[in-house]
Amino acid sequence: MPHRLTRLSTQNSLAPTKNIHHLPDEVLFIILEFVDVLDVVVLYKVSKLFHRLLHDEWYWRTSYKRRRIPRPPGPFEGQSTTYLREILVRSARVQHNWPPFARSPNPTSRVTLQSAKQNLSIIQGRWLITGDSPLLLCYDTCSSDPDWDTSPQVFYQPHLQANFFRCVSVTAEDGQELIFAVSDTQVGTVRRKLNLFTIEIVPGYGPFISGHVFTLDLQPRYSGVWTVTTGPRLLVISAKGPEQEDPPVIVDVKTFQRFHAVIPPLPRGHLGMFTSFISTSSHLLVARLLNGSETLLQVFPISQTQSEWSTDDVRVLYPSHVMRTPELRFRTWHVLRGPKYETLTAGIRIALMLSVFAPTSVDVASLDIVDLLLDAGGSISFTSEMLWALPRDATVLADSSHDGCIRGLICSRNERQSMPFMIDDQDKNSTGYGLFMSDNNDRLSSRPDPVLFDGYRGVLCSVVVTERRRSFIEVMRFG
Known part of the structure; x- marks a missing residue:
């Protein structure tokens, strides 16, 4: 028996070993x-x-x-x-520090800056640009220097007065990350210009303005820049005034060629409360809220087989699809899933995330997923799914991957709370929201006003006013 056991042991030791x-x-x-x-x-x-x-x-x-x-x-x-x-x-x-993994996200770091809140921008979730009209400064919010807020770099010092200045970033169609600065400058009350600059980032130094790529003379009565919208193809600069007087300035992010979208006038008796733009890789979507009661949505193909040119080489875009509905009275919207052609329906499908007014009130809203279908005949049909009711006066800040995922914040000033959320249109188990309240014991969080959010990097910038009416900029990271 001992001899047999020895022989079996020898055979097992000679057997080939299997592992990963x-x-x-x-x-x-x-x-x-x-x-x-x-x-x-x-x-x-x-x-x-x-x-x-x-x-x-x-x-x-x-x-x-x-x-x-x-x-x-x-x-x-x-x-x-x-x-x-x-x-x-x-x-x-x-x-991992965001819903649905974490019900109440906690900042992994927090810095504060005593500074003006005008012209506030953040580049790549790190460099904070802020200042007044004659001088804008750059702060490195990841600096290990304890006095980082007292020694900023001069970022932009225009020889003119800067009525508006903001930095924006976009991932172009070829994957290149582009960073721009938009400024509205003037001399006295006569000469005004709209400028577009490119921004580069040097390791060990930070961002700087590398080129002046676009300029446009403005009328002295120009109402001023309201907001800047970016997409993988176009950059849209919207004005505060009516579109008839101050049409949006639309520029290609790679060639800086200017576009003009032919937006038909509003129906008689209707007042456009505000207009919103979304730029995808192939379409420009323009939504106008009419009298606060219904939405007029128009879709403009960017790549058209027949293009027309005006005398100043501005490419003209015409709407291919139009829809008017009282069901999508939007506040803000983001692309959840970019345009995709469907062979079965011979149409183009686009998924959006909208914050929508309730049917009977302009004070209560909801966060919805809206699935648009652009058919071959020029009509738009849609289905809508409500995710969550929103607090009154809610502001939605979010970033989208354009492939069905969005990370964002729903901020309520009156209720002094923020609701972080994540949406995955393919996996409802990964769609969820949480809640974190402002810390009443923190002197810097007595009156927070979230103004900037980088959803890719999990960075939130808030303007905070203390009980002594001192203003701070608070930068929180959730990575």
Whole structure:
């Protein structure tokens, strides 16, 4: 018997050993799809096998495309593996501190700045641009210097008076991240100009204005810039005044060619309360709220086979689809899923997230997912799904991946609360919201006014007024 046991033991020791190293790479990549991003990034330290796998370009490009996490659009051919990995990991860190993973997100860091709140912008969730009309300063909110708020860099000092200045960023169709600054400047009461600058970021230094790419002479009576909307193709600068007097300025983000959207006049007896623009890669959507009772939605194809040019080389766009409905009385809207052609319906489908007024009140609203279908005949049909009721006077701040994911905040000034939320139109289990209240014991949070939110990086900027009426800018990170 002892001899037989010895022989069996010898046979077992000679049997080939099977472990994970013997699995094909294709099988290992399938397994890694079920591993959380934050767990994947530490696996490269486990063995040479995982070190090799997790430096594979194909893996990170595929993972970036398949992961259901709000992050900048991609992957694109020009985006490097390092860029995709860093963006995906950073977005995953924010998501673990955001609904539905965290009911009440907690800031991972917080800094405050005693400064003016005019012309407030934030670049890549790090560099805060703020100041008054003759001088704008740049603050590094990630600086390790305890006196970072006392030693900012001069960012923009116009030789004219800057009535408006704001920095915006966009991911273009080819995946390139573009950063612009829009300014409305004037000399005295006669000469006014609208300017568009490009911004570059130098490692170790920060952002700076690198070029002046567009300028437009304005009438002295110009009402001023109201807001700037960006998309993968167009940048739209809206004015405060009526569209008939101050039409929007529409510019291509790559070529800086100017566009003009032929927006028909409002029906007789109707008053446009405000207009909102959304730019996708192929369409410009223009929505106007009429008398506060119904929405007029017009869709303009950007790439048209027959283009017309005016005498000043402005490309003219005409609406292909029009809809008028009392059911979508919008406040704000974002692209949830970009345009996609459907063979079955021979139409184009676009999913939007809207904050919508209730049918019987302008004080109570809801957050809805609206699915638009643009048919071949020029008509628009839609279905609407309400997600949550909103507080009164709510403001929605959000960023979308354009592939069905949105991360955002619903802010209520009167109720002094913010509701963080995440939407995934393919997985309702990943759609959820939480709640965090302002800290009444914090002297810097007595009257918070959220004004900027970077949903990709989880950065919130608020203007805070203390009981002594001192103003601060508070920057909170949730990554």
